[in-house]
Amino acid sequence: MTETSTEGTGTIEALSLVPKAEARQSMKDFKSDQEVRWCPGCGDYAVLAAVQGFMPELGLAKENIVFVSGIGCSSRFPYYMNTYGMHSIHGRAPAIATGLASSRRDLSVWVVTGDGDALSIGGNHLIHALRRNVNLKILLFNNRIYGLTKGQYSPPRRSARSPSRRRWARWTRPSTRCRSPSARRRRSWRGRWTPTASI
DSSP states (O other), X not given: OOOOOTTSHHHHHHHTTSOBOSSOOOGGGGBOSSOOOSOTTOTHHHHHHHHHHHHHHHTBOGGGEEEEXXXXXXXXXXXXXSSEEXXXXXXXXXXXXXXXXXXXXXXXXXXXXXXXXXXXXXXXXXXXXXXXXXSEEEEEEOOSEETTTTSEEOTXXXXXXXXXXXXXXXXXXXXXXXXXXXXXXXXXXXXXXXXTSOO
């Protein structure tokens, strides 16, 4: 069932199972007709534009690309992609995507999740998806805060800097699931990017 290897060569083999697009595609082909509803200036816009920009380069048929998301601002992502998608329940996107990728090897399955969705309530599902090393691509949007509920710190938050925020800071240490031992051993590739960085 595992299609990726720690060397990363298995990812290319797994993508070869996904049907190729019959005609050349452009960024426009991956934009849906839905109005994008994020706050002005949000970094999610840059991530969306980057994904819509590189999807044509993969050369995969749109009908065989699936975006699965959980809950939160970033989880509106599937609405804005002209592919298949599922806006699922809080923290469960990795579990749903694992089932989909395991049963349909002809699909390129992407998990789109935020730090609150993936690293708190969905932490176990994310760890098990990494441990199983199923052929998933995971986009984790990390702004260190719960944006929809107006400002609670998420698990990978830094220490509170302003005095007014310190009283709300949690008493636990920040956590980053990508640095956990099981995640390090199993994942094929991990990268970081900030939406303010030039590509």
